[in-house]
Amino acid sequence: MLNNYLDIKSKPFAIGVRISHPQKWINENQYGPMAKYLPPADYKLTYEAQSGRGVYSFCMCPGGFVVNSSSEDKALCINGMSNYKRDEANANSAIIVTIDSKDYGDNPLSGIEFQRKLEHLAYEKGEGFIPTQRWEDFKNNTSSKALGSINPIYKGNYHLANLHEILPDYICHDLIEAIDNFGRKIKGFNDNDALVSAVESRTSSPVRIMRDETLMTNIKGIYPCGEGAGYAGGITSSAIDGIKVAHSIIENYYI
Ligand SMILES: Cc1cc2nc3c(=O)[nH]c(=O)nc-3n(C[C@H](O)[C@H](O)[C@H](O)COP(=O)(O)OP(=O)(O)OC[C@H]3O[C@@H](n4cnc5c(N)ncnc54)[C@H](O)[C@@H]3O)c2cc1C
Known part of the structure; x- marks a missing residue:
């Protein structure tokens, strides 16, 4: 299922x-x-x-x-x-x-x-x-x-x-x-x-969406990133996490 x-x-x-x-x-x-x-x-x-x-x-x-x-x-x-x-x-x-x-x-x-x-x-x-x-x-x-x-x-x-x-x-x-x-x-x-x-109360997320070593979730093709996904707190760390995920997507699909 x-x-x-x-x-x-x-x-x-x-x-x-x-x-x-x-x-x-x-x-x-x-x-x-x-x-x-x-x-x-x-x-x-x-x-x-x-x-x-x-x-x-x-x-x-x-x-x-x-x-x-x-x-x-x-x-x-x-x-x-x-x-x-x-x-x-x-x-x-x-x-x-x-x-x-x-x-x-x-x-x-x-x-x-x-x-x-x-x-x-x-x-x-x-x-x-x-x-x-x-x-x-x-x-x-x-x-x-x-x-x-x-x-x-x-x-x-x-x-x-x-x-x-x-x-x-x-x-x-x-x-x-x-x-x-x-x-x-x-x-x-x-x-x-x-x-x-x-x-x-919103200093960072109370939950984290789990991801594997390629930064993808248990559902193929979904790449959570940034603050709401539980990987950052603030503008800079959210932006850096987004860049990391973008690199991973490029490596997975285009290289
Ligand atoms: C008033 C205020 C001041 C802040 N000041 C600072 C500061 O000085 N320095 C700092 O580092 N951080 C600050 N922050 C925190 C900072 O804004 C966040 O940490 C940062 O924006 C998180 O980035 P993100 O990309 O993870 O999420 P977001 O920037 O929240 O981006 C998520 C995006 O997803 C979109 N979205 C949501 N649901 C859907 C949907 N269903 N479909 C399509 N799009 C959707 C939203 O519209 C949004 O554009 C402040 C926050 C607030 C509210």
Whole structure:
């Protein structure tokens, strides 16, 4: 009998929040007195939580926007972007915590179900807009009633909420531990008024479509590649994976 099913497996991925600070703070921290002569600064941060999970910054956007990137009805997820000039007032980056099948189950589609559950909660708690909270309120597990000194710079509207009602406790716990640690590396990173928004759930795919040594699936002629297939995360790694697959197709069919 013809097998119409592609072999897929679940894979670890990472979820969390996006954090916004004034770009000026990041520049001053990274460059010191030379800040005003230099282009908008970025950063990369990593931390191993006491739980053993990795927590790290991802897709840091200097002088950019937090973007509502939802793709499903009544579900909300966010991403970030900068325009070429990187001249918006805020820096933002994803701060994400690694998770795997121990957190969401062994079925190949469990990771996607978990991702969807969080995105539906984000939509609900944000009333359709980007759920946003001051860092101090996140630490105190209380919904923000007002913004502080930092204004959201978002593509899409925001709604003040308590992100603990969206993310699992173990993620919130490790985010607090990590972001307080990042505050020792970048002054102001854990400022009470820093803004966190959710849910950052599409950092990479929760599934991988299996392929053989020629990069083809169990169904002849299908060559999955890039992020959705589980082989990349971001523009460059997706493009490189596409090139690898193109080479393999050329070798298989034309040489
Ligand atoms: C707001 C935002 C900002 C980002 N910023 C960055 C960044 O700064 N740096 C970075 O590295 N990454 C960034 N990313 C992530 C980056 O966009 C992805 O990692 C990358 O595009 C994945 O490439 P891909 O080719 O695997 O998939 P995609 O670029 O998603 O391409 C898949 C294509 O398949 C098409 N498609 C889907 N279904 C079908 C169908 N049934 N039939 C035909 N076509 C179909 C889609 O229309 C799409 O064109 C950002 C993402 C977002 C949303």
